[in-house]
Amino acid sequence: xxxxxxxxxxxxxxxxxxxxxxxxxxxVARLRDASAGGxxxxxxxxxxxxxxxxxxxxxxxxxxxxxxxxxxxxLQQDRGIKLELRNAPAVAFVDGEIIxxxxxxxxxxxxxxxxxxxxxKCSGKFDLESSEGLTNAVFEILRNARVLRPNLEPNLxxxxxxxxxxxxxxxxxxxxxxxxGLRGLDICTxxxxxxxxGPMKGATIAHAKQRRFENRYIGITEPGIIAAxxxxxxxxxxxxxxxxxKRLEAFVRLGHGIIVFPGGVGTAEEILYLLGILxxxxxxxxxxxxxxxxxxxxxxxxxxxxxxLRLTLGEDVAKRYQIxxxxxxxxxxxxxxxxxxxxxxRLDNKDAFFFNWSLKVREEFQRPFDPTHExxxxxxxxxxxxxxxxxxxxxxxxxxxxxxxxxxxxMRRIEAGGPFxxxxxxxxxxxxDKLLRAFVEQRRMKISGEYRPCYRVMx
Numbered sequence: 194x195x196x197x198x199x200x201x202x203x204x205x206x207x208x209x210x211x212x213x214x215x216x217x218x219x220x221v222a223r224l225r226d227a228s229a230g231g232x233x234x235x236x237x238x239x240x241x242x243x244x245x246x247x248x249x250x251x252x253x254x255x256x257x258x259x260x261x262x263x264x265x266x267x268l269q270q271d272r273g274i275k276l277e278l279r280n281a282p283a284v285a286f287v288d289g290e291i292i293x294x295x296x297x298x299x300x301x302x303x304x305x306x307x308x309x310x311x312x313x314k315c316s317g318k319f320d321l322e323s324s325e326g327l328t329n330a331v332f333e334i335l336r337n338a339r340v341l342r343p344n345l346e347p348n349l350x351x352x353x354x355x356x357x358x359x360x361x362x363x364x365x366x367x368x369x370x371x372x373x374g375l376r377g378l379d380i381c382t383x384x385x386x387x388x389x390x391g392p393m394k395g396a397t398i399a400h401a402k403q404r405r406f407e408n409r410y411i412g413i414t415e416p417g418i419i420a421a422x423x424x425x426x427x428x429x430x431x432x433x434x435x436x437x438x439k440r441l442e443a444f445v446r447l448g449h450g451i452i453v454f455p456g457g458v459g460t461a462e463e464i465l466y467l468l469g470i471l472x473x474x475x476x477x478x479x480x481x482x483x484x485x486x487x488x489x490x491x492x493x494x495x496x497x498x499x500x501x502l503r504l505t506l507g508e509d510v511a512k513r514y515q516i517x518x519x520x521x522x523x524x525x526x527x528x529x530x531x532x533x534x535x536x537x538x539r540l541d542n543k544d545a546f547f548f549n550w551s552l553k554v555r556e557e558f559q560r561p562f563d564p565t566h567e568x569x570x571x572x573x574x575x576x577x578x579x580x581x582x583x584x585x586x587x588x589x590x591x592x593x594x595x596x597x598x599x600x601x602x603x604m605r606r607i608e609a610g611g612p613f614x615x616x617x618x619x620x621x622x623x624x625x626d627k628l629l630r631a632f633v634e635q636r637r638m639k640i641s642g643e644y645r646p647c648y649r650v651m652x
Contacts, residue, residue, distance in 0.1 A: 201282065201283045201284075202260065202262070202263070202280040202281060202282065202283055203278070203280075203281050203282075203283050203285075203286050203289075204278060204279050204280065204281070205277075205278045205281065205286070205291060206268070206275050206276070206277050206278070207275060207276040207277075207278065207291055207296055207299065208275055209273060209274060209275075209300055210293065210296040210297045210299075210300050213274075213300040213301075213303060213304045215273050215274065216267065216269070216274050216303075216307060218269060219311065220307040220311055221267050221268075221269045221274065223307065223310060223311065224236050224267045224303065224306065224307060225266060225267060232306055232307070232310055235306055235416055236265060236267075236302065236303065236306055237263065237264065237265055238257065238416070238419075238420055239302045239306065239416060239419050239420075239433060240265045240278075240299055240302055241256045241257065241260060241263055241282075241420070242256065242419045242420045242423045242424070243285075243295060243298045243299050243302055243419075243423065243424055243431075244263075244278075244281055244282045244284075244285040244295060244299070245260075245282050245284065245285075245423055246285070246295065246298075246423050246424055246425065246426050247284070247386075247423070247425070247426065252421065252599075252642070254420075254601060254604075256420060256423075257420075260280060260281075260282055262279070262280040263278075263279065263280045263281055263282070264278075264279040264280065265277065265278055265279075265281075266279075267303060274303075276299060276300070276303070292426075294426055294428075294429070295426075297429070297431075298424055298428065298431045301338070301430075301431040301432070301433070302431070302433060304337070304338065305334065305337075305338060305432060305433040305434075306416075306433065308334065308337050309334060309433075309434075309435045312333070312337075313330050313333065313334065313435065314435070319333070323556075324554065324555065324556045324559060327439070327442075327556070327559040327560075328442065328446070328554065328559070330439065331434070331439050331442045331443050331446060332446070332548060334432070334434060334435075334439070334443070335432065335443055335446075335447060335548070338430070338432045339430075340409075340411055340430050340432060340447065341447075341547045341548060342409075342547055343545070343546070343547050345546065345547065346536065346546065347449040347532050347535050347536045347539065347546050348377060348378050348379050348449065348532060349378070349379050349380075349381055349409065349411070349447060349448050349449050350373055350378050350379070350380060350381065350392075350448065350449065350450050350451070350452060350528055350532075351381045351382070351444050351445075351447070351448035351450070351451045351452070352366070352369075352370070352380060352381070352382045352388065352389070352392040352451075352452050352453075352454065353382070353383070353388070353444075353451060353452070353453045353454065353456065353460055353463045353464075354366065354387065354388020354389065354453060354454030354455060354456040354460055355387050355388055355454070355455060355456025355457045355459065355460050355637050356385045356386050356387040356388070356389065356421075356422050356456075356459075357387060357457065357636060357637055357638065357639060358387045358388055358454070358455055358456065358637070359455075359490070359635075361488050361490055362388070362454065362455050362487055362488060362490070362491055363387060363388070363390075363391050364391070364488075365391075365454070365486075365487055365488040365491075365519075365521070366387075366388050366390075366391030366392050366395070366454050367391045367392070367394050367395035368395060368521040369391075369392060369395065369452065369454075369486065369521040369524050369525065370391060370392030370393060370394060370395025370396040370399070371395035371396065371398055371399045371521070372395075372399070372521045372522050372524065372525035373392065373395075373396055373399070373525045373528065374395065374396035374397070374398065374399025374400045374403070374405075374408075375399040375402070375403060375525070376525050376526075376528075376529045377403070377405065378396070378525070378528065378529065378532070379396070379408060379409040379410070379411070380392050380393045380396050380409070380410050380411070381409070381410075381411040381412075381413065381444065381447060381448055382411075382412060382413075383412065383413060383414060383418075383422065383440075383459075384412020384413060384414045384419075384422070384424045384425060384428050384431060385412075385414070385421075385422030385423065385424070385425060386422065386423075386425055387456075388454040388455070388456060388460075389412070389422070389425065390425040390427065391454075392452070392454075393410045393425065393427040393428070394427060396408070396410070397410075397427060408429075409429070409430060410427050410428050410429050410430070411428070411429075411430045411431075411432065411447070412424050412425070412428035412430070412431050412432070413432045413434060413440055413443050413444060413447075414431070414432070414433055414434070414440065415433060415434045415435065415436055415437055415439070415440045416433060416435070417436070417437065417596070417600040417601075417602065417603075418437070418595070418599060418600060419433065420601070421599035421600070422599075436561045437462075437561070437562075437592060437595075438558065438559050438560065438561050438562070439559075441463065441466045441467075441558070442554055442558070442559060444463075445466075445467060445470065445481075445549065445552060445554070446548050446549045446550075446552065447547075447548065447549075448549075449482075449531075449532045449535045449536075450481070450482035450483070450484075450528045450531045450532050450535065451467060451481070451482070451483050451484075452484050452485075452486060452524060452528065453483070453484070453485045453486070453514075454486065454487055455487045455491045455494050455495075455637070456637060457632045457637035457638050458591045458594045458595050458598065458629070458632060458637075458638070459591070459595045461498070461591045461628070462588050462591035462592050462595060464498065464502070465584050465585075465587045465588040465591065466558060466584075466588045467481075467483065468502065468506065468510055468513055468514070468584055469558060469580075469581045469582075469584030469585050469587075469588060470552065470553070470554055470555075470558060470581070471483075471513045472506065472509075472510065472513070472579075472580050472581040472584060473553055473555060473581045475553035476552060476553050479538070479551060479552060480531065480534040480535050480538050481513075481531075481535070481552075482527065482528055482530075482531025482532065482534070482535070483513060483514040483515070484514065484515050484516075484517055484524055484527055484528065485498065485499075485514055485515070485516045485517070486516070486517045486518065486520075486521075486524045487518065487519075488518075488519050489518060489519045491518070492518050492519075494631075494635070495516050495518065497627075497628055497631055498628075499511065499516060500624070501624050501625075501628050504620070504621070504624050505576075505583065505584075505587060505621055505624065506580045506583065506584055507580055509580075510580065515527065538551075539551075555581070555585075557582065557585040558585055558588070562589045562592055562593070564589070564592060564593030564596045564597070564603060564606075564613065565606065566606065566610050566611075566613055566614070568589075568593070569589075569590065569593045569613040569614065569615060569648075570613070570614045570615070570616055572586045572589055572590055572615065572616070572617070573586050573617075574586055574587060574590065574615070574616065574617025574618060574621055574622070574625075575617055575618045575621070576618055576621070590615055590625070593613055593648070594613070594629075594647060594648050597612075597613060597647025597648065598638055598639065598647055599639075603647070604647075607647045612646060612647055612648050612649045613647060613648045613649070614648075614649050614651050615648055615649070615650050615651060616651045619652050622650050622651065622652050623652065625650055626650040629646075629648070629650065633646065
C-alpha cells in the first residue's frame, strides 16, 4: 500500500471480504464503465459512502467534494477479483490496513450493484411490471446477499427512526436495543446514524453479556440515500436495494416486528408505507407487532404522529400500533411476545420464517416513485378513496421531501425548479403543514446546516 500525495488519503488494493469472490467479465466491465449508463459512477459514490462511515454530514455531495480524486476499480484476476482504491479516505484504514468491516461493506456494494444491474434489471428473469415479479426481485436480491437464513427462529426486529435526532433520543434507542439483545433479538435498520445506529449499539452489549456471538446487524439502504446516510460500523450485513420501494419491501418481508423511534420525513414515509399495507383487507388478520417509542421528551412527537395518522387514515389505524413512552423493557417484552405470535402464525400457515410471503403488498407500494415537480403536484391526497390508497400517496409525498432534502437528484430538481408543491384536501394539508413545521422546529430534517424547505404545502 502506498500513501497518496495528500495526508488524509490512501491508495490500496483490497482482497475479497464478506462472501464475494468472483465476478464475470461482463460484470467487471460494467462496473468499470464510466460512460452514461455505466455502473462506475454509482459504484464510486456508494463505495465512498462506506469508506467515510461515521461522517456527521447528511449532504450527499459532501464526501465527493472532500475527496474529488477518489476512485475505485474492480480488477479481474485469474484467482478472482480485487478492488483498487485510489485517494481513499485514510479514516478507513488502521496502520496501513483497511478496517475489516469496511472491506466487507465495500464488497457488499460491489455485489449488490452488479447483481441488481445485470441479473435483476437486464436479464429478463423478473417481471418488473407485476406485483409478484417485484416481490420475487426483492427476494432474490436478499438471497444473493445471504441475509435469508432458513434455519433460524423468528427474531429479527426492524428499527426505524431519524438520522438527525436529539442526544436523549439516541441514548434511548441504545437502551431499547440493549433490552432487545438481552431477549435474543437481532436488529435490522436503515444502516445509517442516529436511530439506525443506536439499537445496534445497545444490542451488541446485551448480546455479549448473553454470550451470544452469531448476531445479525443488518443494514438495508439504497443508492439514492447511502451517500447522505453512510453505513454505521456495527452493520455486519449490508444490502443495497435498487430503490426506496424495494428497500421498504425488504424491511417488511424480512423483519418479524418493527419499532419506530422519533424521526423526520423519512420515518413518516416508513410509517405510512407499513400502515398502508396493514390497512389492506387482505392483511387484516396478519400479526405484525408495531411499536412507536421514545423517551419522555418525545411524547409530544408521537402525539403529533398519532393525531396525523388518525385524521388522515381514520381511527381504525391506531389498532395497528402501540405507543410506549420511556419504557425500553416493556418495548422489548412486547416485541418478544409479538414475534412469538408471528412464529405461531407462520407455522399454522406454513409460511417461511425468513421471508414474509403471506403479506399482501399492492403495486402502488412497489412501483418506484420519481418525485418530479409534476408528480408531487399530482398526488391524490383526498379522502374519497380507501385508506390504504391514501396512505400510498401520502407515503409518496414524504418520499419526495426526502429526495429534496438529501438525495442528489432531488436536490438538483429543487435548485432548478424551486420547491415541490403539494396539493390536497384542505384539512389534510393543514395537518401535513403542521407536522412538517414541527419537524423543522425540532431539527429533524438535517444534521448540519440551516434547513431550507424543499416543499410548499398548498391549501
